[in-house]
Amino acid sequence: MRPIISRTERAQMAMAFEVCAWDKPGNVDRCHDYPDTKLEHFLASVIFCRSALEKAEQRKGSVGALIREATILTGRHKGGNTHFGAFILLIPLIMGGTIRDASEIVRQTTIEDALDFYDAFAHTTVRVRDEDELDINDPKAKEELIKRKMTFFDVMEYSAPHDLVAREITQGFPLTRYTADLLITHQNEINPISKVFLKLL
């Protein structure tokens, strides 16, 4: 009997197949690199994050700490940010196993998760809005989080109006569900991932 394929491995395959899918205009794919972030950095990132995803699957650790851990692990390559946004989605999904349970896990996050999540930013190079009361590059932002008693869920809800990923995990992963359904619909066609990518633009 073949061993089962774990959630961790499914997540890693999703990341690897996504970055290799072509043609994805404006993104890294198997035919296009960014100047400083290449296909190989994304593939290294997929390999490097493994143990953080496994901990999520075994429910060893909480959302914020595991996003931080995955970010630190992938930071071992020199290609800048590769999967920070992906981890925000994948860590709760791997922990929960279903969209419903993942949403519940996000809803039950704590201030500690919010603080760990802000720490995670220090280990990556994500573009952020220039003016924000909770600017992640402002050392006082964490004090502000504590003062306002903001959980990870609260931070995501605060960001949701202008952030696709934050909207996704606070509103029940609607685009994730839609995308998964589209992939199933197109699975037997040529290049299903890039086809779905283009549909979502």
Next chain:
Amino acid sequence: MRPIISRTERAQMAMAFEVCAWDKPGNVDRCHDYPDTKLEHFLASVIFCRSALEKAEQRKGSVGALIREATILTGRHKGGNTHFGAFILLIPLIMGGTIRDASEIVRQTTIEDALDFYDAFAHTTVRVRDEDELDINDPKAKEELIKRKMTFFDVMEYSAPHDLVAREITQGFPLTRYTADLLITHQNEINPISKVFLKLL
């Protein structure tokens, strides 16, 4: 401080970068699939073998058993053989850490390793020579191994005249060393992996 990059992760990167390197005439690369074995099968294989490589790094298990385990794990995709030859090279290299120690590990293998290695074949679809006294598809081959007291090293030495991988691990990994040196020489050029691939043809 960034965590170190483990031998397991280096091996996985080698496998992932190799299959994506293009142009490799006659082989799967990011622009060429085989009819039944596609780029994605190789990437899945890289992800799936992880725990067997980790055991090799931790010296939990012997050469034959770990090659079999890696083969069973990668057999969870439906693309046929992807990394069987790679595992024969990588398992001893990961266990040993250096070519010298890897060679010594291969030299010290047992009959048990040979039997486990023959088992591994059952989990893959590797091309073999039509006529061979030790045909891996012949159920009596294992009895023959026991009768002749052949270790994994002996089996590899038996195959060396007509098998590149067997030659490699019984003769001190000469082509592995040469290839690694070529990669270092060409590391700052465009597409170093495919450049080295073409040099080796």
